[in-house]
Amino acid sequence: xxxxxxxxxxxxxxxxxxIIDYLSSYFDIGVRFNGGxxxxxxxxxxxxxxxxxxxxxxxxxxxxxxxxxxxxxxxEKLYSEIRELSTISKFPDLFISKLAxxxxxxxxxxxxxxxxxxxxxxxGTTLKGIGPAYESKYGRYGIRIIDLLQDDVxxxxxxxxxxxxxxxxxxxxxxxxxxxxxxxxxxxxxxDFLLENIERGKKILFEAxxxxxxxxxxxxxxxxxxSHTISGGVTVxxxxxxxxxxxxxxxxKSYITRVGEGYFPTEIFGNEAEELRKLGWEYxxxxxxxxxxxxxxxxxLRKSAKLNGFDYIxxxxxxxxxxxxxxxxxxxxxxxxxEVKEYxxxxxxxxxxxxxxxxxxxxxxxxxxxxxxIESEIKIPIPIVGNGEDRDKIIVREKxx
Ligand code: IMP
Numbered sequence: 001x002x003x004x005x006x007x008x009x010x011x012x013x014x015x016x017x018x019i020i021d022y023l024s025s026y027f028d029i030g031v032r033f034n035g036g037x038x039x040x041x042x043x044x045x046x047x048x049x050x051x052x053x054x055x056x057x058x059x060x061x062x063x064x065x066x067x068x069x070x071x072x073x074x075x076e077k078l079y080s081e082i083r084e085l086s087t088i089s090k091f092p093d094l095f096i097s098k099l100a101x102x103x104x105x106x107x108x109x110x111x112x113x114x115x116x117x118x119x120x121x122x123x124g125t126t127l128k129g130i131g132p133a134y135e136s137k138y139g140r141y142g143i144r145i146i147d148l149l150q151d152d153v154x155x156x157x158x159x160x161x162x163x164x165x166x167x168x169x170x171x172x173x174x175x176x177x178x179x180x181x182x183x184x185x186x187x188x189x190x191x192d193f194l195l196e197n198i199e200r201g202k203k204i205l206f207e208a209x210x211x212x213x214x215x216x217x218x219x220x221x222x223x224x225x226x227s228h229t230i231s232g233g234v235t236v237x238x239x240x241x242x243x244x245x246x247x248x249x250x251x252x253k254s255y256i257t258r259v260g261e262g263y264f265p266t267e268i269f270g271n272e273a274e275e276l277r278k279l280g281w282e283y284x285x286x287x288x289x290x291x292x293x294x295x296x297x298x299x300x301l302r303k304s305a306k307l308n309g310f311d312y313i314x315x316x317x318x319x320x321x322x323x324x325x326x327x328x329x330x331x332x333x334x335x336x337x338x339e340v341k342e343y344x345x346x347x348x349x350x351x352x353x354x355x356x357x358x359x360x361x362x363x364x365x366x367x368x369x370x371x372x373x374i375e376s377e378i379k380i381p382i383p384i385v386g387n388g389e390d391r392d393k394i395i396v397r398e399k400x401x
Contacts, residue, residue: 001246001400003204005231006314007302008211009250011258013284013291015249015306015316017041017057018386022394024061026401027205030073030092031065032056033237034227035209036072036103036133037081038126040285044389052283055077055085055094058205062092068190069097070237071146071226072133075179078204094182097190098146099333104157107132108164113166115225123223125259128285134201134216134226145187173226191239198244202283206234212304213345215262221266223262228346231308241314250310252301254321254370257291259284263347266294266330280320295354296321297330300343305380312377312400316386318360318367319393327357329373371397 004023009013021043024030032054043050054077056065067073073096085091107129114131115122125131136142141163143156154173161168177229194204208229213219215229228236232250236243255276258264268276273293276282282291301313321327332339334351360367375382383398 002201002341003198003206003244005153005208005234005245007208007230007231007248007250009252009268009301009308010211010256010297010394011213011264011311012209012211012255013259014145014211014251014253014271015281016207017043017052017387017390018223018316018389019249019251019314019384020057020205021060021391022384024058024205026203027058027062027265028202029064029066029194030056030058030062031194031204031205031206031238032378033068033070033206034046034229034233036128036130037074037077038128038208038225038286040128041209042206042285043391045391046296047390049090050085051326053081053286056082056207057281058207060089060380061090062095062205065313066190066193067094067096067100068194069099070233071097071348072101072103072130072137072227072308074103074129075145075183079179081184094186094194095188095190096186097143098187099144101133101137101142101144102148102176103133104160104168105172106160106164106168107136109166110164122261125263126284131226132164132395137198139163145180145183148177149184153177157158161323169304184367189239194238194240195244199261200241206238207270208233212307213300215307218345220262220264220327223260247308248302249303249312249314250304250308251316252296253316254318255296256294256300257282257325258294259277259287259289259291264292264297265333265343265352266297266301266346267292268294272326276320276324279323280317294331295328296374298374299330299341301374301378302341303343305378306342308378312383312384313374314386315371315374315382318370318385319388321386322360322367324359327355327359328354329370331355331377350375
């Protein structure tokens with residue numbers, strides 16, 4: 001296997017950062033293909049937390065990083081993240097797609113404005129201008145990095161400003177253009193670059209931001225993000241044909257969390273929820289918001305495995321769940337008097353059927369039973385298990401590299 005795509009199997013925040021970081025040293029190139037600074041991938045290195053928002057979480061292991069065309073970039077944030085990370089470690093070579101769209105202050109304002117208009121039915125976005133940036137892109141009035149280096153760039157800002165009826169000041173525009181000029185030596189055709197590198201035998205790790213059920217197509221619409229978070233997102237998000245995707249790994253947390261609005265069947269509330277939230281420190285890496293929490297959901301993972309074509313599953317935060325007094329796993333739902341074994345964002349679930357497991361804090365055999373049960377239900381191997389914050393807290397059940 002040369003190329004691997006890692007995606008979130010649930011609603012995001014599954015702990016992809018840790019798994020990507022663990023596997024990164026087996027790859028030459030790390031690629032982000034969707035989303036923007038709404039992502040927050042955390043890696044804990046010798047007790048020190050490093051958060052990646054735009055830079056791929058494969059930072060510590062690969063020699064080359066790529067931000068592909070499917071990503072939307074707040075250039076100011078990118079600049080400051082690079083500066084910050086450069087103080088921690090030698091920065092890998094960074095290449096950015098010429099075609100990547102940018103996020104401007106007008107997109108930030110529009111994000112807040114749209115959430116305000118929605119009122120009670122707001123999405124609960126990260127307010128980082130992500131939805132509006134994709135809206136501009138698909139509306140065909142977006143601005144790509146390459147556009148920032150052309151003479152007619154002011155006309156593009158003007159059009160955006162007119163459509164949104166939001167002022168973008170000359171200073172704001174000049175700042176963005178100034179940063180784009182600094183990145184002009186990093187701009188490439190990422191589709192060509194990746195293809196050439198694959199032909200030269202280089203190994204590529206593609207990492208998705210967010211999770212399967214906040215995918216713009218297959219998530220709990222409209223409570224979703226605006227990009228393709230599933231494995232298929234690699235092809236449109238990089239320009240590489242599907243045959244190069246190869247293997248896909250889904251990262252699933254051993255319980256469910258969600259930030260923002262939108263129903264999920266196994267959600268728990270009250271003191272029980274508070275206990276799990278505190279145990280797992282479930283607060284948004286980008287926004288600091290408390291995450292909603294619930295029990296692990298096999299029907300959800302089953303659907304996720306189908307949408308993404310998982311070859312492997314990495315299970316995370318079992319150390320947290322092992323300390324929880326009540327360990328339950330959803331095995332099916334009751335819907336209109338019938339048993340349903342596969343999640344669908346459109347389902348109205350009447351009741352969730354659970355299986356209970358014994359805590360494993362002082363009995364590792366109970367953890368093996370829990371993992372074996374999930375494996376046998378999903379019929380996909382779980383070679384890697386995250387068992388603690390630090391990067392060496394990994395249980396390798398089967399070596400895949
Ligand atoms: P947006 O991506 O900021 O437009 O937010 C849309 C929805 O996706 C909201 O419910 C966010 O909380 C959620 N979301 C966006 N990025 C992430 C992430 O990295 N992890 C988890 N949820 C996210």
